[in-house]
Amino acid sequence: MNLIVKRKSKQALRDYKKVQIQLENLETSVRDRCKKEFTDLMTEMMDVSSDLMGSGIPVLDYRKYSERIFFPGHRDSPLRRDLDVPACRRATVEQGLVQLSNLLNSKLFLTKFIHTLEAQRTFSPRDRAYVASLLTVALHGKLEYFTDILKTLLSHLVEQYTTKNPKLMLRRTESVVEKLLTNWMSICLYTFLRDTAGEAFYMLFRAIKHQVDKGPVDAVSGKAKYTLNDNRLLREDVEYRTLSQTVPTKVLDCDTITQVKEKIVEQTLKGTSYSQRPSADSVHLEWRAGMAGHLILSDQDLTSVVQGSWKRLNTLQHYKVPDGATVTLVSRQSKQIHHDSHDYIPGETYKPKYFKENRVKQWHLVKAGEEAELPKHRRGSLRDKERERAKAIPEIYLTRLLSVKGTLQKFVDDLFTVILSTSQPVPLAVKYFFDLLDDQAAQHNITDPETIHIWKTNSLPLRFWINILKNPQFIFDVQASDNVDAVLSVIAQTFMDSCTIADHKLGRDSPINKLLYARDIPRYKQMVERYYSDIRQTIPVSDQEMNSSLAELSRVSYGHLPINHLVALHELYKYINKYYDQIITALEEDSTAQKMQLGYRLQQIAAAVENKVTDL
Incomplete structure (x- = not known):
């Protein structure tokens, strides 16, 4: 049996080397063509750069950016709607929604609410993402509190995965906190994307087009x-x-x-x-x-x-x-x-x-x-x-x-370099969150560096950068054709492969898209390793420093959201109404929640918003 395994392993290695040689020979044969294509492309991109001198990069304003990130695929998002209630009940409903906003300020209520929803079989992954974004809008003016909730829910998530397989944490959007994290990163990194990484990404987009x-x-x-x-x-x-x-x-x-x-x-x-x-x-x-x-x-x-x-x-x-x-x-x-x-x-x-x-x-x-x-x-x-x-x-x-691939190489390298650069200050949110993951690992006696690397990869490259790279319309006022999308998907997958620790064994049956960048990924992997290492060695960001930054971000960005946040609260209430009995039961079973009269307060809200008759 061992001989068969060894023989197959050697054959796979021979196939891989043969594919590598074939690729190297092909790349050599197209190098001259790439030089000409690249020269032509650079002439075109000089014209693009000249145009940008006057008009600038078409970056979306914060409202449109956040709407596309929070509610992708929703044509009629809560950021655009007005409160849809009968005029005769509007004042009462608005009063109830203001009370709900105040109730969300109770950390105990909010965490109970989220965990109760997640315990319901009919609460789908789509519902989880939608509720997370509704909460993001509702709490957008209080990003310090939003961050505190994120940290609390994350610690609960870590506890769940330490009993399973911790390497799978944050891999998919299977919980509310995972979408909250995507939204939090998107809020905190908007300025970095607009002022620093945006130009390299836009130039890549135009080069592909x-x-x-x-x-x-x-x-x-x-x-x-x-x-x-x-x-x-x-x-x-x-x-x-x-x-x-x-x-x-x-x-x-x-x-x-x-x-x-x-x-x-x-x-x-x-x-x-x-x-x-x-x-x-x-x-x-x-x-x-x-x-x-x-x-x-x-x-x-x-x-x-x-x-x-x-x-x-x-x-x-x-x-x-x-x-x-x-x-x-x-x-x-x-x-x-x-x-x-x-x-x-x-x-x-x-x-x-x-x-x-x-x-x-x-x-x-x-x-x-x-x-x-x-x-x-x-x-x-x-x-x-x-x-x-x-x-x-x-x-x-x-x-x-x-x-x-050869023609676009400079533009791909430029983008990856600016994303993974520590030559200038790394965004506070990235440093703060990476340190938080290190702390969580230490608290749960997780010493495997591979697990911590995976957590960081799943929280920043996967949740934020891949989302942006695959969807240039999230940050720019552009339309990406299906073909441009297809090229960006290959580049995004290359970036993701570069952030993983596992070596990808390639052979004749490997996807061609992976073979294309097989020689480049080791270099990109080194960039990622250095990026994570450099961040870990920089001076920690204190809670006070982070909160100060978040308070300023709340003030500036929330001012650019001309929204009726009552609509988001009303959408959240629909989930409260759907799972009302379960939420009330969860609150009544918690002694602290009973002392705080959280169930009673929710009943009052229901009476106002839904005209629900209660035993008050």
């Missing part, structure tokens, strides 16, 4: 020629030309009309934040085609190519738009469309009924799922071709991934 947009991107499948993510790689050699329009904007003749509009808007309004720009749907693309008149171009119209059940999206190539053509954006509202001999309007679409009945499928560069259309006897051969194509990735398409 430039690299993706300079090659074909399939508008239907979302796959691109230039990417870091092999799942989003366009594995077809699409013929295309770069065109310079009179805007001037560089576009590709294989771009759909919507893609062209987006590129023109991006170029002509680059000094304007994304939220202030017109959407591609709100404008027409007009080609001033000399004697042919002014043509309005569209993704689909009567000229679109239809092949069986497939309908192809129109491109500049489809319309035979030449290099140097005059194309402009025209507002849909202001455009007067005339149907005469000089104004051919392909943009006016007509969809025959059979399009819907036959469920016509759209395609742009590559038809997706063609196998399903083939007779059964031909499907197997297509599967074989797909397998062969997948095997060919390291030899053919991996060079393209490596080229993009």
